[in-house]
Amino acid sequence: MPSYYNSSKVYSPRQFADVLAKQFSKQLETLYSYGARKVAIFGIGLIGEVPEMIARFGANSTAVEAAAGLLNKKLLPLIDNLNSQLTGAKFTYINTSGISITINATADHLDSTDPCCRMVPGEGTCVPGSIPCANRTEYAFYDGFHTTDVVNVIVAGRAYRKELSIDASPYDIYDLTQLK
Numbered sequence: 001m002p003s004y005y006n007s008s009k010v011y012s013p014r015q016f017a018d019v020l021a022k023q024f025s026k027q028l029e030t031l032y033s034y035g036a037r038k039v040a041i042f043g044i045g046l047i048g049e050v051p052e053m054i055a056r057f058g059a060n061s062t063a064v065e066a067a068a069g070l071l072n073k074k075l076l077p078l079i080d081n082l083n084s085q086l087t088g089a090k091f092t093y094i095n096t097s098g099i100s101i102t103i104n105a106t107a108d109h110l111d112s113t114d115p116c117c118r119m120v121p122g123e124g125t126c127v128p129g130s131i132p133c134a135n136r137t138e139y140a141f142y143d144g145f146h147t148t149d150v151v152n153v154i155v156a157g158r159a160y161r162k163e164l165s166i167d168a169s170p171y172d173i174y175d176l177t178q179l180k
Helices: 013-033 051-085 096-106 149-160 173-178
Strands: 038-042 090-094
Touching (some): 013 038, 038 173, 051 090, 090 173, 096 149, 149 173
Parallel strands (some): 038 090
16 A cells, blocks of 8 residues: 555565564564463455455556465464474464455355445545445455455354364464463
């Protein structure tokens, strides 16, 4: 979102992913120093496919998706490193993008193009005071950015108990809670 942040002028997408991963690692180490031992890290979802990104960037929204993927690819090695370097640490990665891709394949009854509310142009938020759709269970997105409860329940369920090996690594949240 170059109109809000100048990072796209300072860094290439790959450099920015490196900066974010290093900063995130430091933040997780700080959490560990405060006593956190079991932490689930959710990757970035398919942000290039949300209605507002498609409205803003059109076919170029795939570039947004690719940039997010650069960071996601760094998270699992980062978590593996923290687990091996920090005594008693049990960090796990939830593959939000992978879960979302398989949701898209199985939830084709959801409208994933239009949000459930009328949006403020260029903001992705609902028009204040507007009435949202009557049946939110038929939509993947509430507004230009946020998924509906029907999608959130699926993602949360698969984060808690993975259905596919790609959903979480090295543990799903249920297994994480069982660790000593």
